[in-house]
Amino acid sequence: MTKKDVQPAKIVSAAVHSIELLTQYVSRIRLAPDQSVSFLPGQYLQVVMGEGDKRPFSIASESGDSHIELHIGAAPDNPYATEVIAKCRQEGKLDIELPCGNAFWQSQSGVHNILLAGGTGYSYVRSILFSALKQASDTEAFTLYWGARTKQDLYEFEQLQTLAEQYDNVTFVPVVEKPEADWSGKTGLVHEAVLADVGQFESQRVYVAGRFEMAKVVKGSFIEAGLAADHLIGDAFAYID
Numbered sequence: 001m002t003k004k005d006v007q008p009a010k011i012v013s014a015a016v017h018s019i020e021l022l023t024q025y026v027s028r029i030r031l032a033p034d035q036s037v038s039f040l041p042g043q044y045l046q047v048v049m050g051e052g053d054k055r056p057f058s059i060a061s062e063s064g065d066s067h068i069e070l071h072i073g074a075a076p077d078n079p080y081a082t083e084v085i086a087k088c089r090q091e092g093k094l095d096i097e098l099p100c101g102n103a104f105w106q107s108q109s110g111v112h113n114i115l116l117a118g119g120t121g122y123s124y125v126r127s128i129l130f131s132a133l134k135q136a137s138d139t140e141a142f143t144l145y146w147g148a149r150t151k152q153d154l155y156e157f158e159q160l161q162t163l164a165e166q167y168d169n170v171t172f173v174p175v176v177e178k179p180e181a182d183w184s185g186k187t188g189l190v191h192e193a194v195l196a197d198v199g200q201f202e203s204q205r206v207y208v209a210g211r212f213e214m215a216k217v218v219k220g221s222f223i224e225a226g227l228a229a230d231h232l233i234g235d236a237f238a239y240i241d
Contacts, residue, residue, distance in 0.1 A: 005040060006043075015032045022221045028070070031070070041128045047095075058127070059202045071126075102238075103234050116190060121211075129163075137222065139208055144160065144170070147176070148174075150176055194222075
């Protein structure tokens, strides 16, 4: 997939098909657009809240899915997200603009793709992984590192473990900051887990989604470790020097 595959963005109306709590503060929202839409794995949409007020969210669903899935983290002190969920509940529909962004999956046989997500940044890499498994060559590998505060925040933990057992070219590495006593996986910051495992980067491609602060640290440390700048992919990097 290349930039020539990118479709122009358009604004469409979408009915709210369902709202489901995944954790205390993360909601899965499934939207049913009133017309056909297309996007590339890793692109995002913008919720149109009003004139001059468009709010971006990663698309979690597979490309080609008839519904659009969003994972929205909305703590009480985050009106940017809570207002969107309130609009979903009160009006039952949203105006959305899509597809947006150039940080989409770039398929290439033989490449090792590292998918690095913090929190609900998982929705970005989820779209890439689940779409790629239907389209990629068996020689294209995917390692998903998902970091969160606790295991409970990894709301698709079991599903990803099962996926990694089913596909030889998929590895799932969960990382938690505050482990419980029975946790046997990696702990600490997710980007540090990647660095510890990889050491020096060669031809890998790294897809990143999470807080801007994390993306900035990832950019500096991964390039220092040998990752080519054009192999570091994420929408945040358009805004980070």
